Amino acid sequence: MAKKSFSNDLLRDLHNETLTMDLIPNFNEPVELSALNSAEQDQLNLCETIIEKGYNTYIEVGNALFEIRNNKLYREKHSTFEEYCKHKWQIKRQRAYELMDAASIVNTLSEISDKKSDEFKIFPTINIRESHAVALGKIPEDMRNFVWQKVVDDQKENGKTITAKTIQFIYTQEKNGVDNSKDQSNNNSKEKDENKIYAKIVRGKIKNACDSDITITISGKFIVENNLVPIWRKLRGFSEDLKIDDSFEDIVSIHQASVLGLFPNS
DSSP states (O other), rough: OOOOGGHHHHHHTTOOOOOOSSSSOOOOOOOOOOOOOOOHHHHHHHHHHHHHHSSSHHHHHHHHHHHHHHHHHHHHTOOSHHHIIIIIIIOOHHHHHHHHHHHHHHHHHHHHHHHHEEEEEEEOOHHHHHHHHHHHHOOHHHHHHHHHHHHHHHHHHOOOOOOOHHHHHHHHHHHHHHHHHHHHHHHHHHHHHHHHHHHHHHHHHHHTGGGGOEEEEEEHHHHHHTTOOHHHHHHOOOOOOOOOSOOOOOEEEHHHHHHTTOTOOO
């Protein structure tokens, strides 16, 4: 295969993005030069064809580079993967790892998507750009698929172009939503504790309260629904002319309520 048909620009400009990855694992230890068997040679030829043509996206290129590195398919002519990338494709080791890392993130999304039902399945490899993969790589792994699904849904609803900023914005929204829920839960717990203290204070004061300080309201609705109208008139000494309906209210003191048997333990 001719090198001239493939250049560093093709890999770097697959989506016209400038990318940086913070951590690149060290897989660059020299290996002893040795011949490839026929299966390995076929695998290398396939991978290099993918890389040379660039195919559709960085995903195929990244996966091909991953195969070459992991299986040391470069070892027949090169002692390190870095040396192979430099001499074969004129790209730096960092760029090779950027492509592999981005492809790995999309592969994970695809695996999760395949497990979903057809109704909810997303197809991240169709329109996910390398910059999207990098943005997703900065999100905790257990949230990536959820965030990407939200991003895809938002794009379908609003027709906006998906960008790395969009992904980060939606992740921040979801993250803050979780944090806000935790804060609300903590606030509710704190409020309950305070209410217990306040109730204890009130109970202490009620012990010394006068009979007229605390009253109970009996609704006319309760009296009517329980067929207590004539009985209530007699117990309270009301005249027959007094209208007792849903709008009626009668206020009794704690002592009167006790005499009327309104408390279960009275």
